Amino acid sequence: MAATDIARQAGEGCRTVPLAGHVGFDSLPDQLVNQSISQGFCFNILCVGETGLGKSTLMDTLFNTKFEGEPATHTQPGVQLQSNTYDLQESNVGLKLTIVSTVGFGDQINKEDSYRPIVEFIDAQFEAYLQEELKIRRLLHNYHDSRIHACLYFIAPTGHSLKSLDLVTMKKLDSKVNVIPVIAKSDAISKSELTKFKIKITSELVSNGVQIYQFPTDDEAVAEVNGTMNAHLPFAVIGSTEELKIGNKMVKVRQYPWGTVQVENEAHCDFVKLREMLIRVNMEDLREQTHSRHYELYRRCKLEEMGFKDTDPDSKPFSLQETYEAKRNEFLGELQKKEEEMRQMFVQRVKEKEAELKEAEKELHEKFDRLKKLHQDEKKKLEDKKKSLDDEVNAFKQRKTAAELLQSQGSQAGGSQTLKRDKEKKKTSEEKSISDGTCTTPGKHPVVPCALVVCAV
Amino acid sequence: MDPLRQSPSRSSSRASSPRTLPCEMLGYVGIEAVLDQLKIKAMKMGFEFNIMVVGQSGLGKSTMVNTLFKSKMWKSTMPGLGVPTPQTLQLQSVTHVIEESGVKLKLTVTDTPGFGDQINNDKCWDPILGYINEQYEHYLQEEILITRQRHIPDTRVHCCVYFVPPTGHWLRPLDIEFLQRLCRTVNVVPVIARADSLTIEEREAFRHRIQENLKTHGIEVYPQKCFDEDINDKILNSKIRERIPFAVVGADREHIVNGRCVLGRKTKWGIIEVENMAHCEFPLLRDLLIRSHLQDLKDITHNVHYENYRIFRLNESHVLPRGPGWVNLAPAPAGPQANPVPPKVGGWAKDNSDEEC
Numbered sequence: 001m002a003a004t005d006i007a008r009q010a011g012e013g014c015r016t017v018p019l020a021g022h023v024g025f026d027s028l029p030d031q032l033v034n035q036s037i038s039q040g041f042c043f044n045i046l047c048v049g050e051t052g053l054g055k056s057t058l059m060d061t062l063f064n065t066k067f068e069g070e071p072a073t074h075t076q077p078g079v080q081l082q083s084n085t086y087d088l089q090e091s092n093v094g095l096k097l098t099i100v101s102t103v104g105f106g107d108q109i110n111k112e113d114s115y116r117p118i119v120e121f122i123d124a125q126f127e128a129y130l131q132e133e134l135k136i137r138r139l140l141h142n143y144h145d146s147r148i149h150a151c152l153y154f155i156a157p158t159g160h161s162l163k164s165l166d167l168v169t170m171k172k173l174d175s176k177v178n179v180i181p182v183i184a185k186s187d188a189i190s191k192s193e194l195t196k197f198k199i200k201i202t203s204e205l206v207s208n209g210v211q212i213y214q215f216p217t218d219d220e221a222v223a224e225v226n227g228t229m230n231a232h233l234p235f236a237v238i239g240s241t242e243e244l245k246i247g248n249k250m251v252k253v254r255q256y257p258w259g260t261v262q263v264e265n266e267a268h269c270d271f272v273k274l275r276e277m278l279i280r281v282n283m284e285d286l287r288e289q290t291h292s293r294h295y296e297l298y299r300r301c302k303l304e305e306m307g308f309k310d311t312d313p314d315s316k317p318f319s320l321q322e323t324y325e326a327k328r329n330e331f332l333g334e335l336q337k338k339e340e341e342m343r344q345m346f347v348q349r350v351k352e353k354e355a356e357l358k359e360a361e362k363e364l365h366e367k368f369d370r371l372k373k374l375h376q377d378e379k380k381k382l383e384d385k386k387k388s389l390d391d392e393v394n395a396f397k398q399r400k401t402a403a404e405l406l407q408s409q410g411s412q413a414g415g416s417q418t419l420k421r422d423k424e425k426k427k428t429s430e431e432k433s434i435s436d437g438t439c440t441t442p443g444k445h446p447v448v449p450c451a452l453v454v455c456a457v
Numbered sequence: 458m459d460p461l462r463q464s465p466s467r468s469s470s471r472a473s474s475p476r477t478l479p480c481e482m483l484g485y486v487g488i489e490a491v492l493d494q495l496k497i498k499a500m501k502m503g504f505e506f507n508i509m510v511v512g513q514s515g516l517g518k519s520t521m522v523n524t525l526f527k528s529k530m531w532k533s534t535m536p537g538l539g540v541p542t543p544q545t546l547q548l549q550s551v552t553h554v555i556e557e558s559g560v561k562l563k564l565t566v567t568d569t570p571g572f573g574d575q576i577n578n579d580k581c582w583d584p585i586l587g588y589i590n591e592q593y594e595h596y597l598q599e600e601i602l603i604t605r606q607r608h609i610p611d612t613r614v615h616c617c618v619y620f621v622p623p624t625g626h627w628l629r630p631l632d633i634e635f636l637q638r639l640c641r642t643v644n645v646v647p648v649i650a651r652a653d654s655l656t657i658e659e660r661e662a663f664r665h666r667i668q669e670n671l672k673t674h675g676i677e678v679y680p681q682k683c684f685d686e687d688i689n690d691k692i693l694n695s696k697i698r699e700r701i702p703f704a705v706v707g708a709d710r711e712h713i714v715n716g717r718c719v720l721g722r723k724t725k726w727g728i729i730e731v732e733n734m735a736h737c738e739f740p741l742l743r744d745l746l747i748r749s750h751l752q753d754l755k756d757i758t759h760n761v762h763y764e765n766y767r768i769f770r771l772n773e774s775h776v777l778p779r780g781p782g783w784v785n786l787a788p789a790p791a792g793p794q795a796n797p798v799p800p801k802v803g804g805w806a807k808d809n810s811d812e813e814c
Contacts, residue, residue: 017553021527024748026558028504029496031752038686041491064484086480093489096477136771141760221497280487284494292607303603 040094042145043283044125046177047099048118048169049154050106051076053184058152058239059099061252061263062275063088066241067099076104079117098146106165115169122148122176126298147295149286150213150278151177154184155234159193161200170210176294178213178286180278181205186236186269187254187261194236201234215277216285229277235270238263503554503561505611506751507592509643510566511585511635512620513573516650521618521707522566524720524731525743526555529709530566546571546584567614573631582635589614589642593766613763615754616679616746617643620650621702625663628670636676643762644679644754646745647671652704652737653722653729660704667702678702680750684757697745703738706731 047055051072060066067086083100100121105114125147132143153170155162173179181201183189189197205212212233215226240263244253252263263271278286307327510518522530530553552565567588572581592613599609617639621632628636639645647667652660671678678701680694708722708731720731731739746754 015553017528017530017555019527019555019557023525023527023555023557024743025504025555025562025751026560027748028560028562028751029499031749032499033492033495035752035756036495037492041488062486063480063482064486065480065482067480068478085477087477088480088482088486088488090482090486090488093492095488095491136768138764141756219497219501275487280490281494283488283491284498288498296605300603 037092037094039141040096041283042096042098043287044098044100044146044148044150046081046118046122046148046151047101047154048105048151048173049102049184050156051104053154053156054239055101055152055154055184057241058154058182058184058237060241061239061271062278063097069101072103074104074107076107078108079103079105079114081117081121096144100148111165114165115172118169119172119176122173123298126176126295127302129295130299130302147290148177149283149290151179153179153181155181155201157183157185157188157197157236159189159197162204167204167208167210170205170212171208174211175297178289178294179210180213181234182274183234183236185238187238189236198232198234198236213286213289215282222281225281226277229273232270232273235274235277237271237274238269239271500559500561502608503563504751505563505565506755507565507567507612507614507616508746509569509585509589509614509617510620511569511572511617511639512650513622514570516620516622517707518568518618518620518650520709521620521648521650521705522568523709524707524739525746526564528553528555530564546581548584548588565612578631581631582638586638586642589617590766593763594770596763597767597770611755613758614643615751615758617645618746619645619647621647621667623649623651623654623663623704625655625659627666633670633674633676636671636678637674640676640678642766644681644757645676646679646742647702648742649702649704651706653706653724655704664700664702664704679754679757681757684761697741700738700741703742703745705739705742706737707739 045059047059049055051074056067056069056071065086065088067084069082069084080103081100082103083098085096085098088095088097102118105118108114129143129145129147132138133140151173153166153173155166170179170181183194183197183201186194214233215222215230217223217226217230238254238261240252240254240261242253242255243250244255244260245251246253246260246262251265254261254263262268266272508522510522512518519530530551546569548567548569550565550567552563554561554563556562569585572585575581596609596611596613599605619632619636619639621628636645636647649655649660649663649667655663677683680697682694682698685691685694706722706729708720708729710720710723711718712721712723712728713719714721714728714730719728719733722729722731730736734740
């Protein structure tokens with residue numbers, strides 16, 4: 001019924017049309033800003049530097065507040081990252097500030113792997129964001145962005161050149177995060193040394209191909225300021241939270257016997273420049289660079305690693321879904337195969353166990369039969385013995401009656417000798433039968449001969 | 458739309474916030490300078506806004522667009538000037554860049570001549586839905602590229618103005634069907650067109666009846682109640698909701714009234730001033746669309762409607778073939794179709810398959 005005929009007229013190339021009156025969309029930036037205010041902002045700083053260079057103090061000074069924390073010891077076995085989040089509020093702007101600090105950086109004897117925990121941490125934040133972005137049901141506008149927006153690298157104020165640890169770490173970090181090197185504790189360097197130091201540092205960074213963050217100069221409003229600031233990199237900073245009344249104001253100072261260093265005095269150090277650049281002028285740009293450059297790079301590498309491509313060899317656009325589907329099917333196929341394997345193994349095991357059990361059963365049966373047979377044999381033997389004993393008892397009884405008969409006849413005939421002889425015969429045969437061990441009538445036999453002997457006499 | 462521009466949260470609690478400690482600052486730091494930085498960046502990048510006007514021919518859509526943006530966006534079609542009613546629904550888009558006080562706005566207006574003009578208007582909303590979904594699809598394809606552009610061009614329709622003919626009775630079945638389908642995909646602002654044919658009392662009665670109709674059929678027009686964030690928003694938006702749909706009159710000719718030059722329509726019985734609140738509610742519409750809620754319209758489109766589309770698309774991609782202009786019109790295929798539980802954010806899930814006719 002309906003054929004969609006979308007005819008884009010010549011205005012596609014953005015023809016400008018004059019307005020005949022005030023329409024009112026110049027309030028658009030304000031609308032945008034209002035939405036952002038209600039949402040709040042989020043800024044994450046990573047401070048990398050050796051222990052004792054004044055990282056926490058500088059953060060306190062930058063944000064004019066006292067963050068919690070104790071100074072770290074020098075005895076850490078490895079580099080760890082400590083992250084703290086703070087809620088700052090200024091007029092109607094709410095800022096969620098996260099400060100990540102390296103603990104134990106540069107304290108080990110073998111510093112080869114010092115940069116690794118830092119790089120892993122940064123990658124982990126990117127990964128978390130990527131995971132959230134790839135979810136089907138996602139809450140991106142509500143997501144607390146934990147990606148590092150700026151990395152302040154603290155350089156020790158030796159006055160000579162960068163340490164090799166610094167170079168290596170900065171090289172590893174420059175493609176992942178906006179690196180801003182600062183010279184810490186710069187009240188230890190004199191002015192002339194400082195200029196030489198800065199030149200040395202910049203030349204070393206350039207010759208090693210380290211790309212530090214350059215303040216953007218493409219927008220006319222800030223181009224000039226940023227341009228001049230770029231020439232002052234790296235900033236030489238001093239941090240302090242102690243205050244002293246100079247003139248009629250309270251200023252942050254560091255007091256020495258030979259003088260007082262004022263933190264916010266541009267002639268003394270570059271702290272004001274750092275604060276300007278970091279917060280007041282370029283915070284938004286830092287965030288955008290992190291998102292559009294560093295994060296996109298990470299995302300691209302990660303997705304390519306996982307096997308996704310934008311175009312296949314025939315240069316037809318691949319869809320993420322298709323690749324994903326293919327991988328998913330592959331994965332499911334593997335799962336099924338594994339399941340089959342496991343099932344087969346299980347079946348085999350069951351069979352083996354069954355066979356074993358059957359054998360055991362058979363053995364038991366045999367044993368039972370054997371025992372039964374033994375039992376029967378014993379029984380038979382016993383019965384035989386019993387029978388023979390019974391026979392002997394019967395025989396004895398018969399002889400007894402015969403003997404008594406004979407005795408009564410003998411007492412009449414008076415032939416005691418034959419009786420004696422018979423008695424002796426009987427006695428010996430009885431003794432024999434007694435010694436044979438039959439125990440049916442043990443007590444009877446000795447009585448009988450006595451009685452007979454008495455009768456005979 | 459720059460995703461870094463963290464758009465307002467549409468649920469009351471922040472999802473993944475770490476434990477934060479409130480800190481007192483002892484002096485001025487300068488954090489609020491970030492607002493200026495934002496403004497500068499936004500003005501440099503320019504803004505984009507896409508609006509679609511839907512309604513039957515002769516309701517004054519093109520004139521309204523011209524009046525809204527005070528420029529000749531469109532050649533307003535005069536009746537009887539030999540432009541035949543299109544036999545099929547066509548969508549025409551025109552893009553202009555307008556500038557005011559340094560703020561550049563790239564405005565795209567999509568018109569729908571032929572909507573509701575046929576005898577059989579069955580499924581006349583399909584091309585429109587298809588167009589809207591096609592824009593979402595383009596954006597999605599750009600977003601999931603490996604190497605994606607810094608700033609993805611946003612062609613998604615941010616607002617759809619629906620012109621209700623001034624019958625004075627109720628919403629017609631065509632209106633109801635269309636609004637039901639569209640309000641789940643895009644922000645819809647209904648307006649009573651050619652309101653100069655109704656008296657003030659008729660207008661109020663018509664408005665009430667339309668509001669009842671909308672409530673009965675569960676149509677949530679912009680500003681949606683479920684997206685009110687805090688009490689201020691609620692108060693502001695309920696005032697607007699009371700007056701929806703606005704009764705508007707469009708005019709692009711100027712006349713002299715009491716010595717002033719005003720935009721208006723001249724009739725034998727008087728001149729209807731477009732910008733006079735007593736005559737019509739055009740200023741309300743203009744303020745809503747441009748002066749106060751433009752960013753909000755864009756945010757809701759990006760955070761809610763686009764996300765819903767994306768969820769639907771990513772869930773379904775293994776069942777249906779992908780393609781531009783794809784609209785889930787066919788009855789649900791035999792395969793398993795994941796019907797997502799309406800997300801807290803979105804308020805409703807985009808399952809068109811439910812009310813398939």
